[in-house]
Amino acid sequence: MTALNRHRALLDFTVAALARRRVKTLALVAVFAAVVFLLASAMFFAASLRREAEATLAGAPDLIVQSLSLGRQTMIGAEAVPQLAAIRGVTGVEGRLWGYFYDRINGANYTVMVPDTAAMMPPPGQVILGEAVPRLRDFKWQGTPLFLSRREGDLVRFDIARTLGTETALLSADLILMNEADFRSFFNVPAGQFTDLAVSVRNPRELSTVVAKATIRLPEARFVTRADIARTYQKLFDWREGVMVALAFVALLAFAIFAADKASGLSAEEAREIGILKAIGWDTRDVIAMKLWEGGLISGGAFLLGTVLAYAHVFWAGAPLFAPLLKGWAVIYPEFRLTPAIDALQLGTLFLLTTLPYAAATVVPVWRSAAADPDAVMR
Amino acid sequence: MIFHTPILTLLLVSALAALVAVWSAGFGISVLRHWDLSSGARGQLLLERRTELVSTLFALVMAAEAAALFLFVFNADRMAALFVGAMCAVGTLNANGYGFPALYGQIASFFAAAVWLVLDHVDRLGRDYPLTRVKYAAVLVIAPLVLLTGALQLAYFLNLRSDIITSCCSKLFTPANAGISDEMAAVDPALALAALALAGGLVLASGVQALRTGRGHGLFALAGAGYFGAALLAMVSTIALYVYENPNHHCPFCILKPDYGYIGYAFYLPLFGATALALGLGAVSPFTARNSLRTPLPAVMRRLTLWALAGFAAYGAVTVWVIARSNLILFG
Numbered sequence: 001m002t003a004l005n006r007h008r009a010l011l012d013f014t015v016a017a018l019a020r021r022r023v024k025t026l027a028l029v030a031v032f033a034a035v036v037f038l039l040a041s042a043m044f045f046a047a048s049l050r051r052e053a054e055a056t057l058a059g060a061p062d063l064i065v066q067s068l069s070l071g072r073q074t075m076i077g078a079e080a081v082p083q084l085a086a087i088r089g090v091t092g093v094e095g096r097l098w099g100y101f102y103d104r105i106n107g108a109n110y111t112v113m114v115p116d117t118a119a120m121m122p123p124p125g126q127v128i129l130g131e132a133v134p135r136l137r138d139f140k141w142q143g144t145p146l147f148l149s150r151r152e153g154d155l156v157r158f159d160i161a162r163t164l165g166t167e168t169a170l171l172s173a174d175l176i177l178m179n180e181a182d183f184r185s186f187f188n189v190p191a192g193q194f195t196d197l198a199v200s201v202r203n204p205r206e207l208s209t210v211v212a213k214a215t216i217r218l219p220e221a222r223f224v225t226r227a228d229i230a231r232t233y234q235k236l237f238d239w240r241e242g243v244m245v246a247l248a249f250v251a252l253l254a255f256a257i258f259a260a261d262k263a264s265g266l267s268a269e270e271a272r273e274i275g276i277l278k279a280i281g282w283d284t285r286d287v288i289a290m291k292l293w294e295g296g297l298i299s300g301g302a303f304l305l306g307t308v309l310a311y312a313h314v315f316w317a318g319a320p321l322f323a324p325l326l327k328g329w330a331v332i333y334p335e336f337r338l339t340p341a342i343d344a345l346q347l348g349t350l351f352l353l354t355t356l357p358y359a360a361a362t363v364v365p366v367w368r369s370a371a372a373d374p375d376a377v378m379r
Numbered sequence: 380m381i382f383h384t385p386i387l388t389l390l391l392v393s394a395l396a397a398l399v400a401v402w403s404a405g406f407g408i409s410v411l412r413h414w415d416l417s418s419g420a421r422g423q424l425l426l427e428r429r430t431e432l433v434s435t436l437f438a439l440v441m442a443a444e445a446a447a448l449f450l451f452v453f454n455a456d457r458m459a460a461l462f463v464g465a466m467c468a469v470g471t472l473n474a475n476g477y478g479f480p481a482l483y484g485q486i487a488s489f490f491a492a493a494v495w496l497v498l499d500h501v502d503r504l505g506r507d508y509p510l511t512r513v514k515y516a517a518v519l520v521i522a523p524l525v526l527l528t529g530a531l532q533l534a535y536f537l538n539l540r541s542d543i544i545t546s547c548c549s550k551l552f553t554p555a556n557a558g559i560s561d562e563m564a565a566v567d568p569a570l571a572l573a574a575l576a577l578a579g580g581l582v583l584a585s586g587v588q589a590l591r592t593g594r595g596h597g598l599f600a601l602a603g604a605g606y607f608g609a610a611l612l613a614m615v616s617t618i619a620l621y622v623y624e625n626p627n628h629h630c631p632f633c634i635l636k637p638d639y640g641y642i643g644y645a646f647y648l649p650l651f652g653a654t655a656l657a658l659g660l661g662a663v664s665p666f667t668a669r670n671s672l673r674t675p676l677p678a679v680m681r682r683l684t685l686w687a688l689a690g691f692a693a694y695g696a697v698t699v700w701v702i703a704r705s706n707l708i709l710f711g
Contacts, residue, residue, distance in 0.1 A: 043384055242381070242384060284428070285503070288431060288435055345454060349454075352388050352443065352446060353388045357391070359439055363432070363435055364436075367431060370431075371428040
């Protein structure tokens with residue numbers, strides 16, 4: 001018999017044997033699948049958050065220049081703009097106006113911003129709102145104005161030009177877009193002052209050279225590149241995922257111990273089966289191969305089931321079990337759907353991480369039962 | 380940076396491998412000292428039984444190590460985004476002094492594991508376990524290698540700090556730099572391709588010879604090892620240029636990136652597989668005359684030789700395809 005035929009026969013026998021112990025097999029697969037589900041959910045969720053952050057940052061400026069005073073960020077003067085624009089390779093420098101506003105009514109922090117495109121610029125006295133702001137303020141009808149109170153006895157009225165859709169919610173949920181003049185008077189920002197400067201560079205490979213030159217011209221400033229921000233997000237999500245996986249791995253270890261225990265305490269029926277097989281001429285090797293097939297089928301099935309369930313949990317249901325831990329928390333939180341981001345690295349890692357401990361835990365008990373003498377097993 | 384899922388997985392694999400290697404080495408010593416197939420003593424019976432367990436465990440762990448080698452490189456490539464200056468796996472591996480030694484250790488463990496698996500497979504063919512002593516002597520060599528690789532990997536991951544600036548591949552694989560990588564990059568493309576073709580011819584000749592006569596597998600193994608070296612040399616000096624369509628980019632790792640359609644795996648999977656088989660055949664070749672192996676062994680060796688030849692041919696075919704498809708003109 002060729003090796004392939006031998007394994008086909010063994011596989012055939014194993015499937016039949018597993019079907020005979022249907023309830024026990026299904027219970028084992030279900031518990032194993034639950035552990036895989038836990039690990040896979042954490043990995044999928046973190047990966048799609050990373051992807052989301054990457055996609056979001058694609059639109060961020062190449063370089064952000066901030067002014068520092070006493071180690072804290074302060075407003076930057078407009079005189080820095082021509083100094084930066086004069087650097088070769090810089091295609092544009094724009095002063096940005098943005099800040100945070102604490103809403104005392106509901107305890108939320110809004111991001112207030114002056115848009116950089118004319119199309120998004122609201123007329124004087126009006127604002128454009130992110131989707132969560134009217135929701136949080138409980139605006140019942142169209143045309144309700146937005147009243148913002150900076151201190152006791154102060155009330156500033158803005159009419160709502162329009163509300164942004166949910167498709168950009170991850171970025172714009174807490175956003176209030178204002179006209180420049182309104183912004184300066186609302187926050188009391190003198191003319192010629194900006195929150196920070198956004199610099200665009202023609203060739204991204206020259207970014208470090210541009211930063212080096214800019215540091216000489218503005219020694220007090222802080223330079224944040226898009227890659228810096230992206231890296232920080234990556235690390236943050238990686239770390240959170242790692243912690244979750246490490247926690248879930250404890251569950252996996254517990255399962256491995258359970259599986260080892262289960263495999264070493266053979267039921268009378270299984271022991272008889274092995275005894276008969278050996279009595280009719282099966283080799284220890286055949287029994288081990290059969291038992292390894294059994295383990296392979298169980299872990300393969302559990303891996304598939306757990307992964308598919310995790311996919312549904314994360315990408316269809318929005319990961320209700322893990323979202324608070326991995327996303328972070330805020331009063332004002334965007335509603336968003338995750339885009340599936342799965343690759344071979346993730347699946348390979350998950351497969352090794354889940355099936356290897358199971359295989360390692362069951363090999364010794366499998367060998368012990370397979371190597372025993374037929375009469376000893378059946379006795 | 381240890382809280383990174385692929386890193387945790389890699390550490391799990393090497394911890395398991397180290398555990399199994401140490402235990403198998405301990406068992407190997409008792410096999411070398413007490414193995415006596417003619418004896419019917421209880422100790423011998425126990426040893427015989429236990430060899431089944433060690434074979435199964437070792438095979439399992441070695442298969443996991445092979446998967447871990449690819450995971451290690453794949454992950455290094457993915458983590459490049461976390462290091463300033465890194466653009467592919469090279470930057471990540473260069474982030475501290477343990478990265479490349481850990482990779483080399485993994486590659487060495489992979490080949491050692493493959494040789495051992497072939498020995499094990501052949502040993503099981505004979506009724507009287509003809510290669511048991513050889514196999515367990517080999518475990519005593521492999522175990523320290525596995526431990527060393529695990530230690531290097533742990534040191535690498537524990538010392539991985541993302542706030543350093545690392546060098547990218549264009550810095551390492553350039554003729555203007557000192558070191559083996561740049562010497563490989565500086566080799567004349569025509570010479571490198573000629574060496575690859577020559578090595579291919581030798582592999583083919585020794586392989587066909589081995590298939591025909593059932594002998595000369597040691598020579599085939601040597602030719603395979605030579606082909607492996609020539610293939611890596613040609614990759615750095617010439618093939619990479621064709622893949623990137625850039626006469627100055629020599630990196631053998633960037634071809635693993637999705638930007639190039641993961642074509643690197645089409646090169647490396649057959650190359651590593653074929654070389655491992657060739658080395659395994661070489662390791663088995665001194666034992667073809669053993670009585671119990673005379674009947675079953677030739678068919679197995681024939682099959683393994685054919686697989687190895689197919690792997691080497693696949694590398695050559697992908698090379699030809701890449702060069703034919705590329706818009707880069709290096710000659711003429």
